[in-house]
Amino acid sequence: MSNTALEQALEQARELDQADPLAGWREAFWIPQHENGQPQTYLVGNSLGLQPKRLAEYMNEELSHWRELGVEGHFHGPRPWMSYHEGLREPMARLAGAKPAEVVAMNALTVNLHLLMVSFFQPRGARNRIVIERQPFPSDRYAVESQIRFHGLDPDECLVELGAESDRRLVDEEQLEDYLAREGDRVALVLWPGVQYATGQSFDLARISRAARAAGARVGFDLAHAAGNVPLSLHDAGADFAAWCSYKYLNSGAGSVSGVFVHERHHGSDDLPRFHGWWGCDPEQRFMMGPDFVPAAGADAWLLSNSHILSMAPVRVSLEMFEEAGYEALRRKSRAMTGFLEELLRAQVDDLVEIITPADPGRRGAQLSLAVRAGREAGRRLFGHLTRHGVVGDWREPDIIRVAPVPMYNRFEDCWNLVRRLDEGRHI
Ligand SMILES: Cc1ncc(COP(=O)(O)O)c(C=O)c1O
Structure with missing residues (x-):
């Protein structure tokens, strides 16, 4: 220069x-x-x-509730921990372009991809393939391979990777559409990134969802590099599910809690398998300590455990800042x-x-x-x-x-x- x-x-x-x-x-x-x-x-x-900078204050608030209230912090204080995750719902829905009942904050990203695949990867007969792009983030590959094996299937037969051999080359939606037009009746799930981690390419989620659903497959997105980076409209795009982490563009600290989207057409569905835990119960039933699981409405039914308050406080700060800016x-x-x-x-x-x-x-x-x-x-x-x-x-x-x-x-x-x-x- x-x-x-x-x-x-x-x-x-x-x-x-x-x-x-x-x-x-x-x-x-x-x-x-x-x-x-x-x-x-x-x-x-x-x-x-x-x-x-404002995070320290928000974290300190939770630390002092704990110090001063002990277990009562679940029920008292400005943001009782029992319903802490509820406070993230509306801003997270705006971030994701979703209805409030379609999103929930929980766990970490790979954990959530697994939980969502428990529901949305249901191989049946010849429809037993998962389609991913050729250069997925390694954790996603490990997750889908292990899900395939979990069903007693062979990844060499059931895992399809689309895209060019070279890591420089971009995959386009057309390649996926062509594959689905040819082999769609063999596909159980398409799992795709919102933004590809290595190349930075972003995808048309509505187009991918349309193609997958037209083929009779389920479609989910890993939005680790998309959340807080590119505009999202998950509800209108028609995705079945999505998950993202909050430590990248969302500034919520290493390993911080993940966000999950489940489209409302699946809410209350009886034919989706799902792993259950007490926090996924209807809040009215959660403390009844009864033997029967009564699911919460919406994406909350996928919750397992009580909220990670110290890792949700940063998400609260982050979403607040995004909305202010x-x-x-x-x-x-x-x-x-x-x-x-x-x-x-x-x-x-x-x-x-x-x-x-x-x-x-x-x-x-x-x-x-x-x-x-x-x-x-x-x-x-x-x-x-x-x-x-x-x-x-x-x-x-x-x-x-x-x-x-x-x-x-x-x-x-x-x-x-x-x-x-x-x-x-x-x-x-
Ligand atoms: C695209 C993508 N998927 C999955 C992960 C794994 O995230 P976690 O360690 O929160 O499960 C990452 C982490 O950077 C990622 O970039």
Whole structure:
């Protein structure tokens, strides 16, 4: 990059930051520091979101209820623990584009995918396949393989992976539609990501749901990289189920509680198998201690255990902040910032990295995945250079650097800083 181009790009980034109506939200987060005492250029909100400053107060409230009320905290205080998860329902429904009864917060993501597959993967005769994309997050692959084996079936026969051999290539909905048109009567379940973790590609969930349901299959989504990143309308999309974690774009802390969606057409259904626990009981019955399980209405019937209060408090903070900032405003900034980064990368370091994420802003969220053209070894050196200068992305084998400018706390200047350090990295 010539010095002039670099200076001009910095000026432009600073102007964009100044004009950004959401710029003030950065102050609401703890930004980790680099060893030189400056804030890191933190571009891994797609992996672990940053801690909101107001979280300590919300956590302390729960700690003091526990300290002062003991077991009575279940029934007293401003947010009694008995019904704590209820307080997350409405904002979580708005996040997911769902009806309130269709969502519930519980467990962790892989646990929930298993619980949902207990209900929605019901192999019958020849209809015994699960269709996934070829590069799923490993936990999803382990989960579906073990579900297939649990039914006494063989993953070599029942697990179908769609997409190109190369990890650079994107899968499109058409490939899935073509497969379902040919083999749909063999498919019991389609399990698909909302946003693909390695490439950053986002999918048309309505189109996928339509194709799966037309083939007579169930359809569920892993929204780990979509929740809090791209707009969701799960109810209208017609998904049977979905689950997401809250520690990435939702900033709720490592391992924090997951969200679940079950479409209302399945509520109260008698023909879905489901694992049961006391918290999934109708709240009127929960403490009757009777032997018979009377399910709660809606997605709550999938609840097993009493609420993880200390991991739901961060979700409460997070959803509150998203609503204050506004989903539409966040998405607008996200598109602008990722677009700015993309343009700068293409203009300045196109010879160094290939952007494998789709160029169409409607086909991606915040994340861009950069394949290092010179291969793994050069890529590791480049990544090391970024890290030494406080630019935090993440490395995915064999040669991909993932970065996600997050609209809540990243600045346009962070995008510039990444490109500057990449550009310098060509000389190391
Ligand atoms: C796409 C995807 N699915 C599943 C998981 C597993 O999540 P958990 O460890 O919360 O079960 C992750 C974790 O990062 C993920 O990115």
